[in-house]
Amino acid sequence: MKSKAADFLIYDEASGTYKENPEQAVRDDVEKHYWLHVGRTILKDWRLYLMLIPMILVFLFWRYFPMYELLGCFKVSDEVLPVSEQLFSGFSYFKRLLVGGDDLSAEFWRAMRNTFILSFYGLCFGFPMPIILALFFNEVKSNIARSVYQVLTYLPKFMSTVVMTSLVVMLVKQGSLTSGMGIVSQALSSLGWISADVAKSGMLNNPAFFRPIYIISGIWEGAGYDSIVFFAAIIAISPTSYEAAQIDGAGKWAQMRYVVLPSILATIVIMLITRIGSLLNIGYEKVLLLYNTNTYVTADVVSTFAQRYGLGGAAKGIASAAEMMNNVVGMLLVIGANTIARKASDVSLY
């Protein structure tokens, strides 16, 4: 069948995109045979579409199919049957978690609260550090010295979570018959910052220390690397701005306040919004590697809760439901943050 509208899409040189053919006869024809035309356009350019296929399949199989499995949180029987054959249970798992009134529900709420607290502390203490570091880097005028500082401070970022947590475990571990206390516990207890009993029984076994350890190791790991983007914004400031401020009699603090801060404010806002967007994406690996039964009170987050019940135990529906709630809230935060960023700065993050 020879269609009148073989070229229902016309290449538009100016914008470099395809436009629909404006001719009325063509438009009528297109309306009738839309998919045929789409098929023809794809066939003409089949190499391009062939290139897409591996990527689409990979994401479909291992990112989108799990989302289908997620439907298990609405189904009644756990794990024995495939999701499609399970009976619909509605929101019973959600109800159980949210208003169950039993231990499980209390544990879920504790995990929810810990997730929020950990991410909130991470934001409060972790976010300003890279900015401060970038300001300091800017003071180091010698290129060699600055490179040395940068190389050293980026270093922890390249260590795996396992190595990083192993180091933390070793540095703050309890003493025993055959091995000394971790060097950090030793130092803190001899400084009198923590009691000798606490140091002896191991800081990672004490719920009061989980959050500080998590946050401080996070800063240790990421602050140097995260400062890159702020430092790039600071060195982009023209030297004439400083000179003008100096002529007006601005000291260092005034220069910070009126030259540097306004210039990097846009970067700060964007990074802040990004951070808020990923607020609930607590790195579960790190929690999993650092926590133990003694510290569940402060350390257990939703992902580790789900991991314990879903992978360790057999309550897959319950675990999926818990993660579903966490991830939906997380997604709303991302979309909200992105919308605000778009409105505030015309920069869309995704």
Added chain:
Amino acid sequence: MKRKLEVSELIFKIISYTLLTVFALACLYPFVYAISAAISGRSAVEYGEIVLFPKAIQFDAFKRMFSDNMFWNAYSNTLFITFYGTIWALLYSILGAYALSKKRLLFRKFFNFFLVFTMWFAAGIVPQYLNYLDTQKVFQAIGITDDKWLVVIAMGMAAMNIILLRNAFEGVPSEIEEAAIVDGASEFQVLTKVYLPMSKSTIATVALFFGISRWNGYFWARQMISNSNEHPLQVFIRLRLEEFTDAEAMAGWNQPYASDSVIYALIVCSIVPILIIYPFIQKYFAKGTNVGGVKE
């Protein structure tokens, strides 16, 4: 006026240098300590006498580890996963990003959304686990019994990296591509002869992102690889740390090294390759974050 200006600058400079030095040393210290503790003698480690420098140097902890076949096994598994995983991820990412960078692609918006949505919403650990179990079954049915291939093929996709590549490809001037097409280049030749050479540094950055995440991968490798001969290094380290008990430590009472030293030696060995290539790759990582602010 002039005087006051100098004073405030001087103070800030002193504060900057001091705190930077403190922080930089704090970043370095755990690694130095790990090395010292790994090569120090038994009693120095057991009584916690090591602060910075090693005491009563011995290399037996390292020797013991090097004589452990499981360690070398884990090392080669990690190299395997890192090598093939990076190549596989680069392959589909570059092809996909190239197609997405073309404005003439139909349903381009939809495909972009298809990618970006995976950054917004993840199914979570449990559904992912069920999915990997099914994948494992399929793989075994078609004869791939080595779980390392499951890790290589089914894990480690990152939409962000594809978007970085797409943005780099979009930045290639279309005149060059047109010239190549006039010269009779096919679509694939345009990609390999024009786009790849022109976005080398982004590709290097993305390759490093993939490579590092493969080298460091732990959780899913531990969940999905049941055969301990196929465990990568990260899983090996963690299992050693977990098995590390007083009972085992007592068993080695006549050794010249403390049981802690073995753990430290293991940590040191796993970071040495990264420390060696780190100075060379560092600048690509700096670049990677700067192009991270993307727009559609």
